[in-house]
Amino acid sequence: MKASLLVLALCGFSAVAMAEESGAKVAAQQARAEQYTYGSHPDIAKVVSVSDIPNICAVVPMRMTYLDSQGKQHVMAYQVMGNGCSNG
Structure with missing residues (x-):
């Protein structure tokens, strides 16, 4: 027992x-996410995943996981405009 x-x-x-x-x-x-800056040229051979863009009208942080040409995995942080804006 x-x-x-x-x-x-x-x-x-x-x-x-x-x-x-x-x-x-x-x-x-x-x-360890690498911050994307305008003019950088990342070695992206294959995108593994991308975070979802929220449905809000504001600039939001994003993350992309990718493999470089050597097969090494990276995570890149960047910003995009959310999907919640209307044109009217």
Whole structure:
């Protein structure tokens, strides 16, 4: 009985540790975002993902994850106008 409780406790601890590690990787990736500046020429071979543009009428931050020509993953931060503006 004690052995099964010990195994159960270790399994629970390892699941929490793995979740914390995954969260740390996401946070590190977000912190490493390269800020796009006008005139820069990023080496974009393949776009992996782009954040959704919110439906508001304001300048909003965006993130694009892409692979360069060497296969290395990058995250670029930039700004766009939201989709919530009307022309009338």
